[in-house]
Amino acid sequence: MSIKVEVPTILRSLTDGAKAVEGEGTDLAGLFVDLDARYPGIRDRLVEDGALRRFVNVYLNDEDVRFLASLATPLTAGDVVTILPAVAGGAV
Amino acid sequence: MLVIRRDLIELILEHARKDHPDEACGVVVGPAGSDCPLRFVPMENAARSATFYEFDSAALLRLYREMDSRGEEPIVIYHSHTATPAYPSRTDISYASEPNAHYVLVTTREREPEADDAEVRSFRIRDGIVSEEQVRIV
Numbered sequence: 001m002s003i004k005v006e007v008p009t010i011l012r013s014l015t016d017g018a019k020a021v022e023g024e025g026t027d028l029a030g031l032f033v034d035l036d037a038r039y040p041g042i043r044d045r046l047v048e049d050g051a052l053r054r055f056v057n058v059y060l061n062d063e064d065v066r067f068l069a070s071l072a073t074p075l076t077a078g079d080v081v082t083i084l085p086a087v088a089g090g091a092v
Numbered sequence: 093m094l095v096i097r098r099d100l101i102e103l104i105l106e107h108a109r110k111d112h113p114d115e116a117c118g119v120v121v122g123p124a125g126s127d128c129p130l131r132f133v134p135m136e137n138a139a140r141s142a143t144f145y146e147f148d149s150a151a152l153l154r155l156y157r158e159m160d161s162r163g164e165e166p167i168v169i170y171h172s173h174t175a176t177p178a179y180p181s182r183t184d185i186s187y188a189s190e191p192n193a194h195y196v197l198v199t200t201r202e203r204e205p206e207a208d209d210a211e212v213r214s215f216r217i218r219d220g221i222v223s224e225e226q227v228r229i230v
Contacts (some may be wrong), residue, residue, distance in 0.1 A: 009191075013137070057152060080182075087135075089171060089184035089187045
């Protein structure tokens with residue numbers, strides 16, 4: 001089963017410049033392991049200590065996965081996963 | 093160097109003053125690859141904080157979808173500091189994720205009339221390295 005993954009500019013150095021790639025997995029954690037096999041280093045940019053990195057937003061079919069089950073969010077064929085780095089900062 | 097129209101700078105400053113004492117944030121987008129900021133898009137600071145800003149995640153996705161469909165990209169990513177100079181903080185640097193964008197900072201802190209620190213400054217932030225650049229207002 002194939003999941004479409006939309007890749008932000010800052011991670012395209014890991015996907016040979018591709019804006020979108022295909023991956024497989026029954027949940028988001030599995031998808032990132034699958035992607036990392038072909039695009040080494042990408043999982044580390046998304047996952048830290050077994051949780052989604054704070055400054056990365058991941059959407060499943062346009063829904064923020066933090067409002068679903070985060071890395072345990074189940075996936076089905078045809079799903080679209082979008083990765084966007086948070087736009088954030090502050091004075092301290 | 094950032095080249096930007098005066099009215100866009102005025103809009104950024106107006107937004108920053110309106111949201112003070114919270115930090116204000118947003119983007120000025122333009123055609124991808126043009127390095128030309130054209131369309132002012134103020135964003136809501138989901139953190140509603142005097143010391144932190146974050147684009148709301150749903151609004152962020154809508155913004156990127158809209159830019160994609162129009163062939164645009166964020167040329168300027170701006171935010172305000174409310175009590176400190178317009179210089180990137182450690183947090184700003186660690187979160188910066190658009191190597192091609194101009195990070196514009198403005199400050200709304202009270203300044204002495206003769207203060208020589210600028211109210212509007214622009215930076216590139218790449219791989220954790222900050223480099224200030226000239227701002228040319230046209």
